[in-house]
Amino acid sequence: MNAIRTEIKLDAQRTVFFQEDPADYLYNVTDGNVRVSKMLADGRRQVTGFLFPGDFLGLSLNGRYAYTAEAIRAVTLCRFPREKLESLFADITVLSQRMLTIASNELVSAQDQMLLLGRKSAMEKVASFLLSLSERAIARNEPADPIYLPMARTDIADYLGLTVETVSRTLSHLVKSGVLTLSTATEIVVLDRAHLLDIADGNLSDTNYL
Amino acid sequence: MNAIRTEIKLDAQRTVFFQEDPADYLYNVTDGNVRVSKMLADGRRQVTGFLFPGDFLGLSLNGRYAYTAEAIRAVTLCRFPREKLESLFADITVLSQRMLTIASNELVSAQDQMLLLGRKSAMEKVASFLLSLSERAIARNEPADPIYLPMARTDIADYLGLTVETVSRTLSHLVKSGVLTLSTATEIVVLDRAHLLDIADGNLSDTNYL
DNA sequence: CGAATTTTTGATGTCTGTCAACTCCAGTGG
């Protein structure tokens, strides 16, 4: 591995890489500290980790970094080109390759969930949740439109870091404002998906809904 | 893999496994839904995921499950003995094995962070944060006692889902109550570690500190 | 149909956020 390694030194406050940049490298912290974070459009930030010497970074989803990494103070990093790194993995089984893919996908969604829990309002949380359920249904080749909620309101609340009452009120408000319809308590029809997307991403100024 | 697979069927509300159980199996959801969660001593719960057909579960840290998994509704699972599964990985390189270990450790701490963000009070968040910094210092063979804070208060706030003001106030309160001393703004001496641990785990009833 | 559970709705409280001012400290230059 030493053959493909490059040592990188960065001053404090420098960016290692930005979220959405092509994920061409994997890094290992040698000295100093790195801050890993995600941002919402309006600037709200969720720091998902602080890295110390020995820690790795460079997690990607479909070839792009899933977060921004910045030096808290002067930092030394070992950089490995992902492409060359993958040739070192050439011999590994399809099975363990899949395991790694699964693990890194789960990590990406874990970080999205941290952003949700730490920085989103109740309304944004619920909207994000409904959309993610819808997207996962599509991934399983199921219809996206009537969103099926197999879990109880209590479970949703504990997933979103809210109370049952707030989840219920928020859903009611979305119904009243014409974004959704509850055909039954466990089945939701989205009437205005664009609006729901705007709410989820925090692009809406009218954030106090209840 | 089919040779070592066992099909498991569970009724709604049944437990697949409990957090801290020996992690002898890896599971794959075939049908139905599973809820994955962590709990604090006083019953506060953080659901870290809802699983649909195709999803995997059974993440472990040092041989024990890192969370509790329960059937939301009747569920069918494929169960793989971890021991036998590992023999299928026998041929893979030490490198990719380490990658998997790193990824799964990161997932475990991501879930701890979700519990923190979703269900802990400001005081519990700060206490947990200081202790985790201390523990990571130990893991790097550094002293645990004077906790070094390389990051700004803003970064801590964005990591814990709080504001700078709340982080500052909370630290001040810990100083006033004799749990800590701030030698400088970036260096903390813990005076009563037991108390800090109790606060972090939510074992203290006097939760309104500010 | 009736009891139990889940969901929804309402009234009130509080933890943490917001806005603002003050303090502390590092760096700069006179």
Next chain:
DNA sequence: CCACTGGAGTTGACAGACATCAAAAATTCG
């Protein structure tokens, strides 16, 4: 050497989003 400056951290007053407590409405299930 020390006043000046700007950013980071702390403290205070007040406000608001969500929690808590309580009860009604809807749904489930024997």
